[in-house]
Amino acid sequence: MFIGAFRIERRLHAPRRLIENDPEAWEILERFTSALATCPEIEAMEVSGAVRRCEPIVQHLVVVATAAEPARAVHCIGALSLGSAVLHRTSRRVIVLYEGYEIDIRIATPDEYGSLLLATTGPAAHVAELQKRRGPRLTATEAD
Numbered sequence: 001m002f003i004g005a006f007r008i009e010r011r012l013h014a015p016r017r018l019i020e021n022d023p024e025a026w027e028i029l030e031r032f033t034s035a036l037a038t039c040p041e042i043e044a045m046e047v048s049g050a051v052r053r054c055e056p057i058v059q060h061l062v063v064v065a066t067a068a069e070p071a072r073a074v075h076c077i078g079a080l081s082l083g084s085a086v087l088h089r090t091s092r093r094v095i096v097l098y099e100g101y102e103i104d105i106r107i108a109t110p111d112e113y114g115s116l117l118l119a120t121t122g123p124a125a126h127v128a129e130l131q132k133r134r135g136p137r138l139t140a141t142e143a144d
Helices: 023-036 070-079 111-121 124-134
Strands: 006-008 042-046 061-066 084-090 093-098 103-106
Touching: 023 042, 023 061, 023 103, 042 111, 061 111, 070 084, 070 093, 070 103, 103 111
Parallel strands: 061 103
Antiparallel strands: 042 061, 084 093, 093 103
């Protein structure tokens, strides 16, 4: 289905998936990150993944945030009234359904933030090549 220049794949009982990257993807993430900024535990955040790379095809919406205590930030995000449902939660990650779209929020400590942003921005093949060259210290220590 096309809505303007924005194509959406619909699945029964599944969240909408963005297919073509256009300003609407950024608008959704801007509204979401503005709401997320009300969480006092979060020190900084950036859009990541295919949207950040300005890829023409976007399958996942990803936000990377930093907090001194990621587990407390995850709890805070879950408690926010974002008009969204929490689909998955670990001590450093929350996946929410926001305006019909899954948004994956990854939380890192300040010293892991840059490597997590790199790892989630990708592309995956580039990150894998960097890991071969630099070893596991390139990525954040997220075990979940």
